[in-house]
Amino acid sequence: MQQHILKATEAGEVMSLVLRSPHECNHVNVCTALYRVAKLTDGGALAPPHDASLSRLMAVAEELLQEDRFTARHLSNLAVALARLGDPSSPLLPDIARAFAAKAASASVGELAMVLWAYATLQRREPALFDAVAQALLPRVADMAMKELCTAAWALSSADHYNQALMEALAGAFKAQAAGAARAGGGVRALPQDLSMLAWAFSHMSDSRWTLQPCAVELLQQAIEPQVLATLRRFRPPDLAQLATAMARLSYDSEPLLRGICSASLLQLDAFSSRELNALLLAMAKASLDFSDEELLRELPRHVNRQLAARKFTRQELVNMAWSMAVLDVVDAQLLNAILTTVQGMGPLPDRELHQVHQVCLVFAERVPEAFRGVDGELLQSARDAWRAEKRREKQSSARHLDVSKCLALMGVEHRNESEHDIDIEHRNESEHDIDIEVVGVGLRLMSSDNDNNEDSSAQQASPSEDDHVPLRVAIEVDGPGHFTCNSRRSLGHTVLKHRILAQLGWTVVQVPFYHWDRIPFWASMERKRYLQRKLGITRTIHFGARDWSTYRPIGAGQKSTRFD
Numbered sequence: 093m094q095q096h097i098l099k100a101t102e103a104g105e106v107m108s109l110v111l112r113s114p115h116e117c118n119h120v121n122v123c124t125a126l127y128r129v130a131k132l133t134d135g136g137a138l139a140p141p142h143d144a145s146l147s148r149l150m151a152v153a154e155e156l157l158q159e160d161r162f163t164a165r166h167l168s169n170l171a172v173a174l175a176r177l178g179d180p181s182s183p184l185l186p187d188i189a190r191a192f193a194a195k196a197a198s199a200s201v202g203e204l205a206m207v208l209w210a211y212a213t214l215q216r217r218e219p220a221l222f223d224a225v226a227q228a229l230l231p232r233v234a235d236m237a238m239k240e241l242c243t244a245a246w247a248l249s250s251a252d253h254y255n256q257a258l259m260e261a262l263a264g265a266f267k268a269q270a271a272g273a274a275r276a277g278g279g280v281r282a283l284p285q286d287l288s289m290l291a292w293a294f295s296h297m298s299d300s301r302w303t304l305q306p307c308a309v310e311l312l313q314q315a316i317e318p319q320v321l322a323t324l325r326r327f328r329p330p331d332l333a334q335l336a337t338a339m340a341r342l343s344y345d346s347e348p349l350l351r352g353i354c355s356a357s358l359l360q361l362d363a364f365s366s367r368e369l370n371a372l373l374l375a376m377a378k379a380s381l382d383f384s385d386e387e388l389l390r391e392l393p394r395h396v397n398r399q400l401a402a403r404k405f406t407r408q409e410l411v412n413m414a415w416s417m418a419v420l421d422v423v424d425a426q427l428l429n430a431i432l433t434t435v436q437g438m439g440p441l442p443d444r445e446l447h448q449v450h451q452v453c454l455v456f457a458e459r460v461p462e463a464f465r466g467v468d469g470e471l472l473q474s475a476r477d478a479w480r481a482e483k484r485r486e487k488q489s490s491a492r493h494l495d496v497s498k499c500l501a502l503m504g505v506e507h508r509n510e511s512e513h514d515i516d517i518e519h520r521n522e523s524e525h526d527i528d529i530e531v532v533g534v535g536l537r538l539m540s541s542d543n544d545n546n547e548d549s550s551a552q553q554a555s556p557s558e559d560d561h562v563p564l565r566v567a568i569e570v571d572g573p574g575h576f577t578c579n580s581r582r583s584l585g586h587t588v589l590k591h592r593i594l595a596q597l598g599w600t601v602v603q604v605p606f607y608h609w610d611r612i613p614f615w616a617s618m619e620r621k622r623y624l625q626r627k628l629g630i631t632r633t634i635h636f637g638a639r640d641w642s643t644y645r646p647i648g649a650g651q652k653s654t655r656f657d
Contacts, residue, residue: 097124103132107145114152119161122153127169130176146177150184157187164199167192171210180214189216193224204229205240208247215251222253230258233265241266242286242293249293256304259297263311266290270315282319288331291316291338299341308342309578317349324356332357333368336375343378343584345577350379354388361388361395366404369395370412377416379577380585389420393427400430407438408445415448418455419585428456428463436471446478454593493570496604499620500568503634507568566628567599572606581607602627618642 100106110117110125117125126149153170156162162170167188174182192199192207199207204225211218229236229244236244245262248255273281282290294308320327320335327335332353339350357364357372364372373392376383383389396413399405405413414431417424432449435441441449453472456463464472489497489509500507575587583591583603591601604627612619622642625634633643 094121094124097121097128100128101132103129104145106132107149110152111145111148117152119156119166122149122156123162123166123169123173125149126153126173130173133177150182154184154187157184157191160191162191164192164195164203167195168199168203168207168210171207175210175213178214180216185211185214185216186218189218189221193221196224196228199228201229201232201236202240205236205244205247208251209243212247212250217251219253222248222251222255226253226255226258230261233258233261234268236262236265238266238269238282239286241269242282242290245293246289249297254297254301256301259294259304260307263294263307263315267311267315270319274318284320284323284327284331287316287320287323288327288334288338292334295338295341295344305342305578309344312338312342312344313346313579317346321349321352324352325359327353327356329357329360329364329368333364333371337371340375340378343574343576343578345379345580345582347379347381350376350381351386354383354386358388358391361391364395366399366406366409369399370405370409373416373420374412377419378585380419380583380588383420389422393424396427397430400434405434407435407441410435410438411441411445411448414452416585418452419589421455423456423460425460425463428452428460429465429467432464432467432471436468441471441474443478443482446475447482450475450479451589451593454596455589490570490572492572492606492609495614495620496568496570496609496624499617499624502617503621503624503630505624505628505630565599566602567594568602568604568628570604570606570609576605576607581605 096109097106100109106125106128110121129146129149170184171188171192174184174188189211196204208222208225211221226248233241241262245259248259270282291312294304294311298305298308336350336353338344339346353372354376369392376386376389410431414428414435416422417428432452435449449471453464453475493509497507497509569587569591571583571587575584576582577584591603594601604624608623609620612623621634624630625642633641
């Protein structure tokens, strides 16, 4: 019977062999039959007569499951067969999960990885099964092949089954194998699909579990990126898009890798789906590198217009694309107009998409007004209203933000937190919306009355000329780790766009990055004040008491900068 099943060339023939005499078939025959049916159909749907036969074959397998006939290997093959058949509602799945969990310790690492893959592919949550497999895998990850490591990591991430110890062990084993292959000169052993799958898995898991991010970044930097750069021409569009998405999620900065992805994508741009184009452009926008000379961006409009005509894009993808054009400063009025007019015909937009549309308007409305011809004014007004409502809602400032605000207050700098302009801290005078302030030379003139009564106020008494007074609207942005790339501390696309829009609206943006502010101990209040004095360019003497003051002059050419500059 087993030989006949293996030689059969059609799914219907396989099922007929078993169902003609089911009681003469053992558990091996039934397992092989289901696996062969899945392979011969290759994910396609069965015709109605064969569909009924498949249900009967499943019933035979269920009887054998109840009798506990299957080994761990057979159970793994059954799970893989069901995944390939695309049957997430099969009654066999809970029974297979329970049986395999009990036998996980006796399964090979390949079988353990494939069971995880099968249930993750079917989007079946089986926590007890995943826990048992993780426990069996953890001491044996060194025995896993590269493909098995990638498969297990992808499955755990797809099923959102978090096990940091196992994920770190998988990363360590992959790095060790990659380093060993490089030392031996044996070349790259991981397939492009496996590399992109592994990168996606760790980036997806790190997205909500920040404690895993250092491990993910190290894996990408040390083991995945070198292999990808050596084999980029072999990557298909889904792999390239998945890799770009992983970089964006991790906020990973590597210009050679991202430009390599762009070059490889350019060669097969016609094969990219709308989702893959959107993922690639979003990754480029988040990286916020200078892509002005990138040929991919010059070729992109033709491919986007072709897919727009075929109505391939979802509304979210189109809004993301317009927003990415704003970040990357891609000025193409015709393409932007086509995107916006298509979006307005796709129904009401949720707030998040309206916010993106408003940012696009702020960037392009004055520069390329033709991009908004034919765009419904109601859409633009809705976007503006949604933005204002979001920025006027009550916000809770971070501890870092409040520390900066407290320090500014001690310095006598009037300011307001969390303004409606989406600014962390703004300097102000009497008017809420007219936020001009005066400066002296290159520095602010503080409005603290305490300075005027100080005994040593010679610097205050020097009257500046009228030419020294320049109106300023200063926006202080206290930016935490989420505003920077994780491995180079370069501002991300959404932060660059925000600063650019504020500058376009007449604001002078002063960025206080976490990696500067956090280095100053909280008890060193004077150092914090001096840091802000230099950041804001305050050249007037700041007095904190009769014997306590601070002065600052910008460094000149050839002078050595201090740690504050």
